[in-house]
Each structure stands twice: as C-alpha cells, then as structure tokens.
Amino acid sequence: MPYRKNLKIAAIGMLLLLAGCASLAKIIYPVITDPLKSKPGVYALDSDHANIIFSLNHLGFSLHHGRFNKISGSLELDTSAPEASSLFITINTASIDTNSQVLDDDLRSPKMFDAAAFPEATFQSTVIRLTGDTTAVIEGMLNIKGVKKPVTIEATFIGSGVNPLNGLQTIGFSGKGSFKRSDFGLNEWLPFVGDDIALIIEAEFTRLK
Incomplete structure (x- = not known):
C-alpha cells in the first residue's frame, strides 16, 4: 500500500x-569530563536546573521526600588550586514542597522553619578537598533559623562545557549529605518522625566571568 x-x-x-x-x-x-579542565571563574546557580531533595523516616513506615523550589547560589571555581574554590547556596525556606499543603504550612510555621522570621537558609563552604578524579568533599556551615552547624557534602563532578541552547559555559555536579534536624531546633514530631535528614543535590552553574 x-x-x-x-x-x-x-x-x-x-x-x-x-x-x-x-x-x-x-x-x-x-562535554568535558575532567573537572580540572573546566573553565575557571565565577558561576551562578542555574535555578531551573538545580534540585535540593531531602528525605526522612516517617513513623517507621516509609521515607518521606520533599524539596525546595527556590534556591540560588554561586560557585568560585579555581581549577589550578581546587581547594581554593568556594560555594555559597541560599534556600528560600517558604518554598518547601512536600506535596502536602497542610504539611508545607506546618513546616513554614514558627514551630519549624519559621519562614516569616527566617526566610533564608544558607550553606557556605569552608573546605573543599578532592577525593578522586571527579569527586570531592565539601565541608561547610549550614545556617537554619540563625543556628550554624557544620555539614559535609560528598560531591561528584558530572560535566562542563558550552550549553548549546543558550551558549553559556555550564558546569554540573551531584551531591549528597546529611544532618540532624534537631541540631537546628526543628524538633516538631520527634521522635516519631526521623531526626536524620538525607540530602540529594543536583546542580548546574553558568559562568558569569
């Protein structure tokens, strides 16, 4: 036919x-797969291609997941001396999203993040140490509700190069970390809901200069 x-x-x-x-x-x-061959400079977080996802034990029945929908940040990349690089991330606490409006409202309230009084949480790197060809440990201070505690992120370089859609120099990483929410005064529902928070981070940065 x-x-x-x-x-x-x-x-x-x-x-x-x-x-x-x-x-x-x-x-x-x-795509460049060797981080030391990436273009050094100052990068801004591409919030359209970045995720911070958290999970914690829910009553012993499951791992409950959530995310923050509004994040920003900067990366100063020094490929000649990677340990001199730095990372700063800002999280809009009111943008928390657990797929439950009732829970989100509780998390924004004064008994948890108190987003009205503390609209931002931040992470500032203090030490960056290479652990492999494409991996590094990023030590830094996490600030939630005015409380600062050390947190370590295990980072993996994904790739870098010129984004063909916008022509911008781009670099991407994955990361994982953890902390205890009680360290920051986020005590509601303990001990029934877990204290240990696991983080998964996916992020692209675009070069500014």
Whole structure:
C-alpha cells in the first residue's frame, strides 16, 4: 500500500534525522569530563536546573521526600588550586514542597522553619578537598533559623562545557549529605518522625566571568 510505504519512509527519515542530530550535538558541544579542565571563574546557580531533595523516616513506615523550589547560589571555581574554590547556596525556606499543603504550612510555621522570621537558609563552604578524579568533599556551615552547624557534602563532578541552547559555559555536579534536624531546633514530631535528614543535590552553574 502506498500509504504504508510512505509511512515507513517517513519513519526511516526521522530516525536518520535524529541520529544525525545526536552526532552533530557531540560535535557542537563536547562535554568535558575532567573537572580540572573546566573553565575557571565565577558561576551562578542555574535555578531551573538545580534540585535540593531531602528525605526522612516517617513513623517507621516509609521515607518521606520533599524539596525546595527556590534556591540560588554561586560557585568560585579555581581549577589550578581546587581547594581554593568556594560555594555559597541560599534556600528560600517558604518554598518547601512536600506535596502536602497542610504539611508545607506546618513546616513554614514558627514551630519549624519559621519562614516569616527566617526566610533564608544558607550553606557556605569552608573546605573543599578532592577525593578522586571527579569527586570531592565539601565541608561547610549550614545556617537554619540563625543556628550554624557544620555539614559535609560528598560531591561528584558530572560535566562542563558550552550549553548549546543558550551558549553559556555550564558546569554540573551531584551531591549528597546529611544532618540532624534537631541540631537546628526543628524538633516538631520527634521522635516519631526521623531526626536524620538525607540530602540529594543536583546542580548546574553558568559562568558569569
């Protein structure tokens, strides 16, 4: 049937086009996988491509997850002396999102984050230490509700290069960490709801200069 024949030709053409685009993409924007070959400088967090996800034990039944929808930050990257690099992150506490409006309102209230009085939580790196070709430990101070405590992030470099969609020099990392919420006065529902908070971080930064 002519219709089926034309459909097959169109499908084959689409596959060839997609394959060509994939090959072309590799040529246009090679991704650097060695962090020390990345472009040094000052980077800003791309909030559209960044996530801070947290989880904690819920009554012994499950791990409950949430995230913050508004985060910003900066990275000063020194590839000649990586330990001289620095990271600063700001979290809008009112942007907490657990997929439950009732719980979110409780978390924003004075008994937890008190977002009206403390609209921001921050993380400032103090030590960055390479642990492998693409991994590092980032030690820093987490500030929640005016309480500062040390927190360590295990970071993994994902890649860097020029983003073909916007032409900006971009670098990306994954990270994980943990802390006890009681250290920051976030005591509501203890001990029924877990004290240990696990963090998963995915972040892209774009170069400013």
